[in-house]
Amino acid sequence: MLLSASALLLTTAAPQAATDITPFSLATRPQIVDLGEMTYDWDRQQVKRVPGKRLADSTANCNTDGWETQRNGQTDQVHDCGFD
Amino acid sequence: MLLLLSNSIDGTADMIVSLCAERGEPVFRFNIDLWTEYRFAWTADGYAFNDPTGRAVTSDEVTACLWRRPSLRDTPDWEGGSPEDRVATEAELHTLMREIADHARARGVLRLMEPTGARRVGRLAQMRVAREFFTVPDWAAGWGVRWPAGRRMVKRLTTEGVGEDRDHYIFVQSVDSEHLSPAWPWLLQEIAPGTRDATVVYVAGRSFGFEMERTRAELGLEDWRIRNGTTSEPWRDWLLPDRLADSIRAYMDRLGLHYGRLDFITGDDGVFFLEVNTNGQFGWLDDPNGWPIHNAVLDATLDPAFSIRGGEVTRETL
Numbered sequence: 001m002l003l004s005a006s007a008l009l010l011t012t013a014a015p016q017a018a019t020d021i022t023p024f025s026l027a028t029r030p031q032i033v034d035l036g037e038m039t040y041d042w043d044r045q046q047v048k049r050v051p052g053k054r055l056a057d058s059t060a061n062c063n064t065d066g067w068e069t070q071r072n073g074q075t076d077q078v079h080d081c082g083f084d
Numbered sequence: 085m086l087l088l089l090s091n092s093i094d095g096t097a098d099m100i101v102s103l104c105a106e107r108g109e110p111v112f113r114f115n116i117d118l119w120t121e122y123r124f125a126w127t128a129d130g131y132a133f134n135d136p137t138g139r140a141v142t143s144d145e146v147t148a149c150l151w152r153r154p155s156l157r158d159t160p161d162w163e164g165g166s167p168e169d170r171v172a173t174e175a176e177l178h179t180l181m182r183e184i185a186d187h188a189r190a191r192g193v194l195r196l197m198e199p200t201g202a203r204r205v206g207r208l209a210q211m212r213v214a215r216e217f218f219t220v221p222d223w224a225a226g227w228g229v230r231w232p233a234g235r236r237m238v239k240r241l242t243t244e245g246v247g248e249d250r251d252h253y254i255f256v257q258s259v260d261s262e263h264l265s266p267a268w269p270w271l272l273q274e275i276a277p278g279t280r281d282a283t284v285v286y287v288a289g290r291s292f293g294f295e296m297e298r299t300r301a302e303l304g305l306e307d308w309r310i311r312n313g314t315t316s317e318p319w320r321d322w323l324l325p326d327r328l329a330d331s332i333r334a335y336m337d338r339l340g341l342h343y344g345r346l347d348f349i350t351g352d353d354g355v356f357f358l359e360v361n362t363n364g365q366f367g368w369l370d371d372p373n374g375w376p377i378h379n380a381v382l383d384a385t386l387d388p389a390f391s392i393r394g395g396e397v398t399r400e401t402l
Contacts, residue, residue, distance in 0.1 A: 023246065045139075
């Protein structure tokens with residue numbers, strides 16, 4: 001159980017120790033998804049694999065795996081990228 | 085016409101475009117990471133986009149606008165320009181997206197997802213209000229404090245990237261809180277005593293519940309949000325306990341939100357609220373047999389009742 005804010009401030013803050021956790025020590029670089037030859041189908045305004053075309057980017061930061069969709073009569077693997 | 089502000093790799097945006105095609109609903113998608121492929125102009129009379137296929141939209145034609153992650157943060161390797169110009173351009177493009185959303189909001193066509201929702205309904209505000217509706221694990225935030233001993237979750241107040249290149253993130257994780265440096269601000273929360281993670285996608289009054297098939301013990305996790313690549317763990321439908329859907333609806337109304345993904349943990353001690361993400365992802369949760377969540381999102385996006393008016397507030401009981 002955490003104390004009240006006033007009680008927390010009454011405690012003596014020990015000086016910083018070399019082993020203390022700092023913010024960036026908890027940071028990680030998220031999963032990088034290689035989009036490879038994944039391309040953009042302008043006609044459908046969707047991602048689609050088309051030989052000879054590439055997205056402007058080749059990687060994306062994603063914190064979820066791809067999920068499979070079936071649309072336009074085809075099965076696609078798409079990503080759901082973001083951090084929440 | 086629906087204007088979808090997004091990026092080219094967003095699967096949910098793909099699905100919404102597909103559903104629009106099935107319904108015969110006109111849509112124009114702007115992918116911020118492919119911005120060099122579009123042409124754009126804006127004068128006092130309004131704005132216009134063209135895409136490489138010749139498809140076009142003008143601001144006068146926009147009858148609904150959905151904010152669906154138009155962020156270069158998700159697609160950081162877009163091509164072109166010097167590093168300095170890229171930084172300058174990213175800021176301009178992000179600001180332009182906000183200007184387009186503001187333009188839509190002023191005309192009553194910005195729908196469902198509030199672009200600045202995460203800023204307006206911050207982590208602390210959402211947990212304060214949540215105490216009126218749910219059980220919320222104790223939390224504290226601050227600095228200059230040597231935190232009491234014990235294992236606790238560390239959360240972030242923002243989802244911004246950290247590090248020199250802003251390409252690292254501090255995901256929710258457990259730490260021995262007495263070892264947190266008092267020199268830095270922290271947001272801590274007691275570890276909820278539940279056994280199974282659950283999440284609810286709230287769309288315009290409807291709640292779609294899901295829970296993980298395996299318990300935290302079976303997964304060897306203290307919190308599923310610790311993980312990246314979370315969709316490798318299977319989820320299943322969660323029949324919400326009595327009155328929980330009513331509580332969620334009342335809670336979201338108090339936050340002034342039409343959309344959100346709420347995280348809970350469940351167990352023998354009940355249901356514990358963890359957080360709500362105002363533009364949270366849901367694609368991997370939806371049922372491919374009919375895509376009910378995507379359809380609900382599209383329905384609400386096309387419904388003027390779910391416009392973002394700009395006067396949304398978080399109402400707290402003092």
